Amino acid sequence: MLFTSFNFLLFLGALLVVYSLTSKKYRWFVLLVGSMVFYSFAGPFFLLYICSTIVITYICTSIIKRLRIKRDAEIALAVEKVEKRAIREKSKKVAKAWTAVCLVLILGILAVVKYTDFVISNINNTMGLLGYARQFGLLGLALPMGISFYTFQTVGYVVDVYREKAEIQANPLRLALFVSFFPQVVQGPLSRFGELSKTLYSGNPITRVNMARGANRILWGFFKKLVVADRLWPALVVLTSYPEEYQGIYYLLSIALYAIILFCDFTGGIDITIGVAELFGIRLPENFNRPFYSKSIQEYWQRWHMTMYHWFRDYVFYTMAASKRMLKFSKSAKRFLGDEIAKRLPVHITLIWVWFLTGLWHGATWNFIIWGLANGIVIMVSLELAPLYARYNKRFSSLTSKRVYQAFMIFRTFWLMNMIRSFDIYETVGITFNLMLSVITNFSLQQFLQYGVSTLTLPFIDYIAAGVGLMVVFWVSWLGRGEIDYRDKLDTFKWPVRYAVVGLILFMTLVLGAYGHGFDARQFIYNMF
Amino acid sequence: MKRIFTNPDTRLRVIKITTAIVVFVLIFFSLQRLLMPKYASFALEGGLIREYYNSTMDQDLILIGDCEVYANFSTIALWEEFGITSFIRGSPQQLVWKSYYLLEDTLRHANQMPQVVVFNVMAMQYGEPLYEPYNRLTLDGMRMSSTKIRAIQTSRTEDEDWLSYIFPFFRFKDNWRYLSSEDFRYFFRDPQVSINGFMIRSDVVPVSFIPQPMPRVDFQFSDMAYYYLERMVQLTNEHDIELVLIKAPNLFPYWFSEWDEQIVAFAEKHDLLYINFLNYQDEIGLDWYIHSFNAGLHLNVFGAELMSRYFGRILQEKFDLPDRRSEPDVAAMWDAMAEQYHNLIRIQQEEIASTGRISTFLIDTNP
Numbered sequence: 001m002l003f004t005s006f007n008f009l010l011f012l013g014a015l016l017v018v019y020s021l022t023s024k025k026y027r028w029f030v031l032l033v034g035s036m037v038f039y040s041f042a043g044p045f046f047l048l049y050i051c052s053t054i055v056i057t058y059i060c061t062s063i064i065k066r067l068r069i070k071r072d073a074e075i076a077l078a079v080e081k082v083e084k085r086a087i088r089e090k091s092k093k094v095a096k097a098w099t100a101v102c103l104v105l106i107l108g109i110l111a112v113v114k115y116t117d118f119v120i121s122n123i124n125n126t127m128g129l130l131g132y133a134r135q136f137g138l139l140g141l142a143l144p145m146g147i148s149f150y151t152f153q154t155v156g157y158v159v160d161v162y163r164e165k166a167e168i169q170a171n172p173l174r175l176a177l178f179v180s181f182f183p184q185v186v187q188g189p190l191s192r193f194g195e196l197s198k199t200l201y202s203g204n205p206i207t208r209v210n211m212a213r214g215a216n217r218i219l220w221g222f223f224k225k226l227v228v229a230d231r232l233w234p235a236l237v238v239l240t241s242y243p244e245e246y247q248g249i250y251y252l253l254s255i256a257l258y259a260i261i262l263f264c265d266f267t268g269g270i271d272i273t274i275g276v277a278e279l280f281g282i283r284l285p286e287n288f289n290r291p292f293y294s295k296s297i298q299e300y301w302q303r304w305h306m307t308m309y310h311w312f313r314d315y316v317f318y319t320m321a322a323s324k325r326m327l328k329f330s331k332s333a334k335r336f337l338g339d340e341i342a343k344r345l346p347v348h349i350t351l352i353w354v355w356f357l358t359g360l361w362h363g364a365t366w367n368f369i370i371w372g373l374a375n376g377i378v379i380m381v382s383l384e385l386a387p388l389y390a391r392y393n394k395r396f397s398s399l400t401s402k403r404v405y406q407a408f409m410i411f412r413t414f415w416l417m418n419m420i421r422s423f424d425i426y427e428t429v430g431i432t433f434n435l436m437l438s439v440i441t442n443f444s445l446q447q448f449l450q451y452g453v454s455t456l457t458l459p460f461i462d463y464i465a466a467g468v469g470l471m472v473v474f475w476v477s478w479l480g481r482g483e484i485d486y487r488d489k490l491d492t493f494k495w496p497v498r499y500a501v502v503g504l505i506l507f508m509t510l511v512l513g514a515y516g517h518g519f520d521a522r523q524f525i526y527n528m529f
Numbered sequence: 530m531k532r533i534f535t536n537p538d539t540r541l542r543v544i545k546i547t548t549a550i551v552v553f554v555l556i557f558f559s560l561q562r563l564l565m566p567k568y569a570s571f572a573l574e575g576g577l578i579r580e581y582y583n584s585t586m587d588q589d590l591i592l593i594g595d596c597e598v599y600a601n602f603s604t605i606a607l608w609e610e611f612g613i614t615s616f617i618r619g620s621p622q623q624l625v626w627k628s629y630y631l632l633e634d635t636l637r638h639a640n641q642m643p644q645v646v647v648f649n650v651m652a653m654q655y656g657e658p659l660y661e662p663y664n665r666l667t668l669d670g671m672r673m674s675s676t677k678i679r680a681i682q683t684s685r686t687e688d689e690d691w692l693s694y695i696f697p698f699f700r701f702k703d704n705w706r707y708l709s710s711e712d713f714r715y716f717f718r719d720p721q722v723s724i725n726g727f728m729i730r731s732d733v734v735p736v737s738f739i740p741q742p743m744p745r746v747d748f749q750f751s752d753m754a755y756y757y758l759e760r761m762v763q764l765t766n767e768h769d770i771e772l773v774l775i776k777a778p779n780l781f782p783y784w785f786s787e788w789d790e791q792i793v794a795f796a797e798k799h800d801l802l803y804i805n806f807l808n809y810q811d812e813i814g815l816d817w818y819i820h821s822f823n824a825g826l827h828l829n830v831f832g833a834e835l836m837s838r839y840f841g842r843i844l845q846e847k848f849d850l851p852d853r854r855s856e857p858d859v860a861a862m863w864d865a866m867a868e869q870y871h872n873l874i875r876i877q878q879e880e881i882a883s884t885g886r887i888s889t890f891l892i893d894t895n896p
Contacts, residue, residue: 518703
């Protein structure tokens with residue numbers, strides 16, 4: 001069930017009615033039933049996968065809980081510190097084993113459904129290169145909706161339980177709600193149990209304020225998705241489907257268009273997610289902070305898909321970089337590489353590993369792996385050059401402090417990110433590299449001056465509509481500068497102005513939105529990850 | 530309730546919300562009106578169905594069916610020759626169930642029941658919903674009612690959503706790309722495209738060749754088509770109305786004898802009059818070289834007049850339809866319409882004489 005479909009709005013309306021009519025104590029259960037119904041629309045069979053993840057997580061964390069109770073009882077009886085430490089160590093070891101079992105199983109489900117065919121096709125390719133004729137058949141398993149998101153969220157919960165940072169949820173149905181909460185199961189944001197559980201189970205009433213703010217946020221998401229992203233999408237499809245025809249300047253156009261579409265699509269989806277949760281009085285974490293104002297790739301990733309960035313940082317990067325094995329490796333590397341390099345080596349290795357995983361998480365193709373590695377390499381190089389930048393900034397402070405220079409940094413980051421992101425949109429890595437080269441070898445300016453965008457199937461007036469929409473997006477982004485929620489800013493206006501602004505956005509969405517007859521209802525891009 | 534009016538905050542909130550809702554509804558329906566096709570310069574047939582609601586007169590005869598009805602029968606000829614008051618509820622590719630619901634809709638709005646309902650059976654060959662654009666030309670013109678909702682449910686194809694029939698805004702919202710002065714000109718009033726459902730075409734495109742019929746294996750009408758024809762019989766019986774089945778004259782598409790036999794059997798079974806006018810073309814005086822505006826598919830106004838004179842006589846003889854020319858109020862309205870009718874024919878003839886083609890189709894066009 002697409003967020004932008006009429007069926008979803010009907011479903012949401014019905015759920016709100018049932019929720020408000022249910023007593024506070026059981027409202028979380030209504031949300032669970034709603035989530036399961038919502039999920040079953042993607043295919044009832046997929047419920048098996050998400051339920052498996054829930055059951056595995058529940059069993060493992062319950063065992064850990066029992067271990068903890070037993071541990072605490074034994075510690076209470078123990079007299080000596082050494083004895084207490086031994087009990088703790090033993091309990092931790094067993095808890096670690098159960099955590100590992102849980103992670104292997106739930107990540108195993110993800111690995112099997114998402115990566116089996118990727119592995120098989122790589123084996124087939126390698127065998128082909130080595131001259132073996134035998135080819136293994138692909139499984140063609142369907143990817144359950146949001147599996148990457150709910151698996152990662154659950155992994156976060158299990159690790160937090162192991163680290164004793166999250167309370168263990170004793171009620172399997174409540175745990176099921178955490179894993180499957182319908183607005184976020186599709187494309188995040190990735191929530192932490194400690195944060196989300198504060199409002200998820202509280203059965204907050206539906207209030208006028210929550211309704212107004214939630215609806216406002218949902219509308220804003222619809223606007224970005226339908227007026228900008230989906231309206232421009234057909235042009236991007238043409239540009240990327242015929243890479244031999246659209247090179248040079250068209251490649252630049254294509255990657256800029258993709259940046260706009262991806263931003264409006266993903267942030268629009270997250271706006272709808274957060275808005276829907278707000279209707280029920282549930283707070284979800286923000287996932288974006290005006291990423292296109294970033295002045296470096298590192299900063300960009302601290303502003304784009306923030307919950308994923310934080311997830312990898314907390315559960316992979318820190319865990320790996322600070323692991324005993326990595327510290328040991330760093331120590332042994334000192335002898336060959338010297339103090340400075342050996343100290344930075346664990347960070348760089350971890351960084352590349354994290355970005356490799358990030359790429360793999362996005363999709364089981366080499367395009368995504370190269371995309372991830374490209375991000376990692378750029379960040380690594382930036383880290384290495386940081387002292388040089390610092391010296392440069394100090395020496396030319398009169399220049400670097402100027403607004404023009406700041407704008408240049410934003411511009412540079414935007415295009416660098418676009419180049420890296422182009423691995424997402426073209427069919428193969430080879431095509432992407434060729435197109436990057438075409439900016440130098442075949443700029444196609446003549447073709448562009450002659451035909452412009454007229455061959456991209458989209459009527460020119462659609463670009464104007466999307467352009468107007470984009471201006472509104474920038475205006476709202478400007479309103480929300482300094483991490484202020486644009487709705488708070490809007491609240492400072494008098495009510496006729498406020499209502500007029502919301503009304504304008506509503507009617508722009510209704511009239512200019514790419515939906516209904518003549519448009520293929522398009523899934524959110526991040527739904528596919 | 531009392532609290533709402535005594536608490537100033539609550540009162541202000543109620544005022545704000547009410548104002549917002551009213552403004553929203555006003556803008557929404559204004560946009561819907563602006564963006565919907567006006568059917569004034571293209572696909573004029575889309576304007577046919579809505580025109581019935583503008584008529585304040587009672588009719589003795591209702592003709593229901595597809596293009597073979599609204600192009601082939603002149604309501605003014607029926608009036609001028611026999612004093613029969615009639616209205617055609619026809620639209621392009623009007624499938625049997627659409628005709629049934631239009632009949633239901635017609636009877637719902639009639640102050641006085643018609644004496645005769647004529648149904649053209651050409652659409653019996655179709656057994657399932659076909660094309661969205663044709664659905665639009667029929668259903669968007671219907672006024673909102675439970676009949677319309679049932680018509681939508683039955684007529685829509687798998688890809689169509691019912692919401693866009695309730696609020697056509699959702700179907701035509703993208704027309705902002707093609708807005709023209711016509712959309713503003715006809716914002717407050719609809720262009721008139723017919724005289725009581727009859728579309729006037731006085732140009733001539735003679736028949737040049739007759740396409741061969743598509744080979745078929747199965748000639749059996751579908752259960753769905755029969756079901757709605759049965760319901761038509763039932764509905765007319767309930768209101769004590771005579772139902773007449775006809776097959777209007779044309780050269781193509783082909784009307785197979787196997788189909789004709791089924792209609793003959795159906796008519797016999799239900800004791801209905803069935804006339805296949807394909808068998809009486811010479812008697813009517815039709816000449817497809819001069820009486821068609823689209824090479825044998827439909828009659829032009831001159832052919833339609835011949836057809837109506839022939840059929841009017843049968844109707845008057847068989848069903849004793851009253852001659853209302855002696856009723857001053859009725860006659861005044863019909864004569865005014867007849868004047869518009871002849872006026873448009875004259876304009877079209879002048880256009881043909883000067884440019885070789887007609888460009889005026891609307892009834893309310895000033896000469």
